[in-house]
Amino acid sequence: MTPDHTAGSDQRGDHVLLEEMTYEEIRTALAEGRRDVIVPCGAVEQHGPHLPLDVDAVHAERLGREVAERLGTALVAPTIRVGVSPHHMAFPGTISLRPETFEAVYSDYCRSLAAHGFRTILCFSGHGGNFAPLADMEQRLNDLVGPDCRVIVFADLQGLVAVWRSAVEHAGVDPDHVGGHADVAESSVYSFIRPGEVRTEQVVRGYVGPVNDEMLQRLFNDGMTALSDNGVLGDAHGFSSAIGEVCVQRVADMIADHFTKRMSDAAGP
């Protein structure tokens, strides 16, 4: 069948999520040079007594759309909703992929996307526990899809936390409430994306102390309960959807800038 692009205005221009597009629309997008594709990943894991388990998956999908908007050349693959979360297994409901399973999923995504003609595969996570596994697999993913396709990973967890701190501080809330998990920033993000879904009466304070390599090492080696009994790193008090909007926009800016820079490095001599 011949595509008919004259039959009024369709919605093709609004679609960036692969799974919401038809194969004809994807074929056209590729032919028009939209050869970058974003693969967000998240987690389905405990987020304190006041947030549902899907925070990181929902956040990652939203960031994927935002980053695609900024790049202008990218589509967005289905978010890998479940991630590497062994440090949250003390809490009911958490589902955790082993790092090798996680890498196998990313490998098959990348293989599929490269086969369709995408030239750059851009990977990032809405869940801190995926950052190290993602960084670790970047070279192997490149070996898998090269030389005509390239995989670029964003894995600056401390950079993301710094953006959250500055957004929270700017709103007049104590930046030490940002601890990196189910804290004031993440609760704000969820409140912005899913209004009314934060269990306001359950908002709590968790581990409040320095967020540094030593603390992250303890979290990933010994699990969340070594730092916080209620599953929160930081303090969720003071959250607002206004703060959440700023966090989403600034983190999307940071990820898009990283991808743009790495893509232009790759295009150089």
Ligand SMILES: [Zn+2]
């Ligand atoms: Zn989270």
